[in-house]
Amino acid sequence: MLLGRGVVPTATPVVGVDDLGLTRGHGCFDATRVRFAAGVADIDVLELHIARLHRSAAALGIPCPEPAAWHDLTQEACRVYAGDGEAMLKLVLTGGGETLPAGPVAYVTLTEIGEETFRQREGITVATLSRGVASDAYADAPWLLGGVKTIAYATKLAAKEEAHRRGADDALFVSTDGFALEAPTSAIVVRHGRELATTPTGATGVLASITIDRIAEAAPQEGYTLTHRLFTPADVRAADGAWFVSSVRGVAPIRRLDDVDLPTDTTGDDVVRRLAGF
Amino acid sequence: MLLGRGVVPTATPVVGVDDLGLTRGHGCFDATRVRFAAGVADIDVLELHIARLHRSAAALGIPCPEPAAWHDLTQEACRVYAGDGEAMLKLVLTGGGETLPAGPVAYVTLTEIGEETFRQREGITVATLSRGVASDAYADAPWLLGGVKTIAYATKLAAKEEAHRRGADDALFVSTDGFALEAPTSAIVVRHGRELATTPTGATGVLASITIDRIAEAAPQEGYTLTHRLFTPADVRAADGAWFVSSVRGVAPIRRLDDVDLPTDTTGDDVVRRLAGF
Numbered sequence: 426m427l428l429g430r431g432v433v434p435t436a437t438p439v440v441g442v443d444d445l446g447l448t449r450g451h452g453c454f455d456a457t458r459v460r461f462a463a464g465v466a467d468i469d470v471l472e473l474h475i476a477r478l479h480r481s482a483a484a485l486g487i488p489c490p491e492p493a494a495w496h497d498l499t500q501e502a503c504r505v506y507a508g509d510g511e512a513m514l515k516l517v518l519t520g521g522g523e524t525l526p527a528g529p530v531a532y533v534t535l536t537e538i539g540e541e542t543f544r545q546r547e548g549i550t551v552a553t554l555s556r557g558v559a560s561d562a563y564a565d566a567p568w569l570l571g572g573v574k575t576i577a578y579a580t581k582l583a584a585k586e587e588a589h590r591r592g593a594d595d596a597l598f599v600s601t602d603g604f605a606l607e608a609p610t611s612a613i614v615v616r617h618g619r620e621l622a623t624t625p626t627g628a629t630g631v632l633a634s635i636t637i638d639r640i641a642e643a644a645p646q647e648g649y650t651l652t653h654r655l656f657t658p659a660d661v662r663a664a665d666g667a668w669f670v671s672s673v674r675g676v677a678p679i680r681r682l683d684d685v686d687l688p689t690d691t692t693g694d695d696v697v698r699r700l701a702g703f
Numbered sequence: 704m705l706l707g708r709g710v711v712p713t714a715t716p717v718v719g720v721d722d723l724g725l726t727r728g729h730g731c732f733d734a735t736r737v738r739f740a741a742g743v744a745d746i747d748v749l750e751l752h753i754a755r756l757h758r759s760a761a762a763l764g765i766p767c768p769e770p771a772a773w774h775d776l777t778q779e780a781c782r783v784y785a786g787d788g789e790a791m792l793k794l795v796l797t798g799g800g801e802t803l804p805a806g807p808v809a810y811v812t813l814t815e816i817g818e819e820t821f822r823q824r825e826g827i828t829v830a831t832l833s834r835g836v837a838s839d840a841y842a843d844a845p846w847l848l849g850g851v852k853t854i855a856y857a858t859k860l861a862a863k864e865e866a867h868r869r870g871a872d873d874a875l876f877v878s879t880d881g882f883a884l885e886a887p888t889s890a891i892v893v894r895h896g897r898e899l900a901t902t903p904t905g906a907t908g909v910l911a912s913i914t915i916d917r918i919a920e921a922a923p924q925e926g927y928t929l930t931h932r933l934f935t936p937a938d939v940r941a942a943d944g945a946w947f948v949s950s951v952r953g954v955a956p957i958r959r960l961d962d963v964d965l966p967t968d969t970t971g972d973d974v975v976r977r978l979a980g981f
Contacts, residue, residue, distance in 0.1 A: 436803055438716035440725055442795065442812050447718055450728035450855040485857070486864070517720065524814055525714055534720050536802055557840035557847045557908075559879060562833070568865040568874075569835045570858050577728040577855035579763070580848050586764070587846040596846075601837060630835075 426502035428490060428531035440530055446519025450577025452529070453481035454517045457635075457672045459503060459535065461510060466503035468514065469672060469702065471496065473635045477574065478516050484573040487520050490531050498533045511538040513673045517576065538673065546703070548680040548689075549594040549669065553658050554584050556598035556606055560655060563630035571630030581609035595669060597658065597682070600629070604655045607631045611669035611677070614640065614651075615661055616693040621700075625653040636670040640700040647696060658682060666690025668697050675703035704780035706768060706809035718808055724797025728855025730807070731759035732795045735913075735950045737781060737813065739788060744781035746792065747950060747980065749774065751913045755852065756794050762851040765798050768809050776811045789816040791951045795854065816951065824981070826958040826967075827872040827947065831936050832862050834876035834884055838933060841908035849908030859887035873947060875936065875960070878907070882933045885909045889947035889955070892918065892929075893939055894971040899978075903931040914948040918978040925974060936960060944968025946975050953981035 426432055427439055446452035455474040460467045475495045482489035495516055506512065512535045521529040563571030570577075588596035597613065598606040605613055606624055612634035614623050621644060626633045641651040661667045667679040667687060676698045679687055704710055705717055724730035733756040738745040753770045760767035773794055784790065790813045799807040841849030848855075866874040875891065876884040883891055884902055890912035892901050899922060904911045919929040939945045945957040945965060954976045957965055 435721050436719050436800075436805060438719050440718045440720075441714050441716050442718075442810055443713050445860070447725055447797075448732075448793075448795075448854065448856075449860050450853075450857040451860050452725075452857075454726075485861070515726075517726075519725075522714075527714060532720055554846055555840070555844050557837075557844060558835045559837075562835035562879065566833050566835060568832060568858060568861040570861055573857075575728075575857040576726065577857035578726075579728040579730075579851075579853040579855035580846060582723070582727050582729050583763070583846040583848055601840065 426498045426533045428494060428498055432501065432505050435534065439532060440519060441527070443522050443525050443527065444519050444530060445521060445523050446530065446576060448523050449520065450575060451485060451520035452518055452576040453478060453485055453487065453574050454515055454576055455574060456513055456515045458675070459512045459514050461506065461508060461512065468499065470635060470639070471499060474516065474672070477633070477635060478518065481574045482518055484567070484570065485520065485575065487518060487529055489518055502533050502535050506535045508537050512536060513538055542674050545594055545677045546675055549677045550592070550681040551595050551597050551679050552588040552591040552593035553599050553683055554587060554596045556600055558600060558630065559602050560600040560604045560606070561628040564628035569630065572626055572632050574632060584609050599658060603657050605658055605661055608669045611671040611674065612637050614668045614670055614697060615656065615664035616666040616690060617664055619649050620652055621649055621697070622652045622654055622656060624655060634670065636672055636701050639702055640670070640697065643700045647700065649696065649700070662687060666693030670697070670701055676701050704776045704811045706772060706776060710779065710783050713812065717810060718797060719805070721800050721803045721805065722797050722808060723799060723801050724808065724854060726801055727798065728853060729763060729798035730796055730854040731756060731763055731765065731852050732793055732854055733759070733852060734791055734793045736953070737790045737792050739784065739786060739790065746777065748913060748917070749777060752794065752950070755911070755913060756796065759852045760796055762845070762848065763798065763853065765796060765807055767796055780811050780813050784813045786815050790814060791816055820952050823872055823955045824953055827955045828870070828959040829873050829875050829957050830866040830869040830871035831877050831961055832865060832874045834878055836878060836908065837880050838878040838882045838884070839906040842906035847908065850904050850910050852910060862887050877936060881935050883936055883939055886947045889949040889952065890915050892946045892948055892975060893934065893942035894944045894968060895942055897927050898930055899927055899975070900930045900932055900934060902933060912948065914950055914979050917980055918948070918975065921978040925978065927974065927978070940965060944971030948975070948979055954979050
């Protein structure tokens with residue numbers, strides 16, 4: 426579903442060789458889950474994802490269509506979507522022409538969520554990988570685009586592939602000073618009793634997770650608190666439970682970190698899923 | 704000039720919303736200079752750029768068309784190119800379909816080199832910017848894609864823009880342990896007498912520069928040596944001369960680094976240009 430053009434088949438070329446999104450990865454995106462039932466689409470917190478997309482676009486200096494335009498694109502895409510069950514909605518904005526005076530390309534896609542994602546909601550194995558940066562590397566360095574959801578995800582894709590080579594489902598990025606940061610496309614949460622903890626954004630370069638925000642908002646109602654603080658992979662292993670959380674896969678319990686099995690935290694699994702809306 | 708399709712206007716959409724090049728910056732490119740005179744194209748060391756593109760593609764796990772296909776695409780693009788003077792030739796390879804069984808998209812583009820590039824060959828001002836990583840961050844971490852010329856250049860573009868905001872033409876990335884690394888799209892060379900020095904590749908994540916290789920090969924004939932070693936911005940200021948070198952812009956003498964004017968090194972300018980083939 427392409428702004429200014431309407432519905433096109435997924436394979437249709439929509440971006441030219443002069444677009445900075447393609448030539449430089451200069452563009453941004455956001456993604457959330459849609460549940461289809463009897464032809465009705467239930468979209469998870471779309472307004473929060475549109476707001477984050479606007480923040481990403483502002484950080485990149487790309488003019489972003491108004492929220493209403495994204496809502497309209499999304500509604501139209503959901504209307505023509507043929508599938509049932511769960512789908513991933515992506516909102517994408519490219520940087521526009523590098524040498525030609527062409528504007529940004531804005532589009533949304535809907536992709537069916539497959540069995541592998543459902544399996545990972547029951548538990549994942551994780552390999553720790555260096556992110557190559559200290560935990561304060563992004564302080565006062567906005568050009569490093571910490572916390573900006575750009576489409577330049579090549580190293581994130583490569584890290585996932587390295588995790589697969591190591592026999593794991595996903596990767597946990599670790600800073601050069603030894604702290605857990607985030608996964609390529611998820612935030613990390615650990616539980617110690619009634620405290621849930623996640624890594625801070627800002628100087629760490631960690632993306633501000635919408636799922637984390639939802640957990641933080643709902644936690645007090647269940648007698649939990651959510652804390653932002655630094656912790657290590659050893660702390661993850663010593664926690665009552667640990668999860669990767671994200672808007673599409675939802676809550677993925679970490680069952681193994683490198684070569685160490687983690688305890689199955691049934692209480693925590695239930696709580697974190699409920700708080701996250703999964 | 705698109706593999707399997709032929710010549711298309713620059714604005715023509717060629718990549719679909721499912722291509723990993725667009726969705727993840729999972730793709731690679733290379734670029735060199737072409738000089739047109741009386742309808743004849745003189746292409747700088749194309750075979751070396753095709754070889755580096757093959758290395759980038761291998762690091763990303765993307766199947767790359769054979770060198771002959773890239774040579775044919777380039778020849779055809781040069782044949783139909785209407786301009787005269789200098790142009791930038793880009794060879795681009797995307798990652799192909801993320802969910803659809805679509806192969807990589809391979810294409811070349813020719814873009815006229817503008818006045819601003821010619822001006823920068825006479826001298827540039829440079830701002831130092833943190834790269835956020837230590838000088839050994841890429842050792843044993845291939846998933847960080849150090850030295851791989853991916854299309855995921857968003858932070859490089861953002862760094863150039865930050866340099867412009869600071870009133871400089873270009874940026875010099877500095878490691879967290881204080882060493883000069885490279886520019887967003889150039890390598891750095893300094894001169895001390897008959898020694899030219901540049902930063903090492905490998906653990907630094909610095910791209911293996913084809914222009915540096917050309918300088919290294921030609922240097923002994925002029926009584927110079929090229930050394931790969933780490934040095935600091937203070938060392939750059941203390942050198943006889945300093946240059947950013949790259950395949951398209953060529954040799955850009957650094958005339959100012961942050962708020963310090965550098966000496967004009969006429970001898971060095973001549974030598975480095977000659978060694979680099981500019």
